[in-house]
Amino acid sequence: MSHWSEATQERAREIIARYPQKRSAVMPLLYLAMAEEGYLTNEGMEEVARWVDITPAQVQAVATFYTMYKRRPTGRYLVSCCTSISCMLLGGDDVLHAVEDESGVPHGETGADGLLSVEHVECIGACGGAPAVQVNYELIEGVTPDKARDLVRWLDTARPDVVNTDEMQELFGGVRSFDWAIREGEGAKGPYPAFQALGTVGREGET
Ligand code: FES
Secondary structure, eight states, rough: OOOSOOOHHHHHHHHTTTTSSSGGGHHHHHHOOOOOOHHOOOOHHHHHHHHHOOHHHHHHHHHHOOOOOOOOOSSSSSEEOOOSSSHHTTTTHHHHHHHHHHTTOOOOOOOOSSSSEEEEEEEOOOOOOOSSSSTTEEOOOOOHHHHHHHHHHHHHOOSSSOOHHHHHHHHHHOOOSOOOOOOEEEEEOOOSSGGGTTTTTOTTTTT
């Protein structure tokens, strides 16, 4: 008996069907568990274990290895600022400090109102567009401290249902390394950080 919503269960079935072996779906299903409850609970990991026929300990071993699986409640918008070498050389630390200062949320924390979580992250593969920032894993390249402050204010006032890399790049980014090819109208859809590439994004017609 699943505790997940019917929509999440349907998505889980679709994802599992992509793989020759169920267990290969463990990572995308962990994102589903995270999107369902806002973070990865023990119950969520047990649910994933049942879906892919491995033990909860095996699921936990995967979940605890990767920082993108959040084990604590996360804000509606997760702002991840890269501070690895390319971004650091081009002002990534200043961008992070601008986000912290404007939001009042130190990295590694979530604001009391639950709107924003801030973290600094290691290289997110966008060195060509450094300094890079992600909101709910949607990328913005060439961010300046001033633009980072604008981004925080925008999240606070606009509170978009969907954050989309193209829109945020236009509003808050600088030079982009290449076209990330997110289709128009797509993006990471909350209420919690969700990862577009792995199927946690709502589709047309879904709320
Ligand atoms: S160092 Fe920041 S994206 Fe690679």
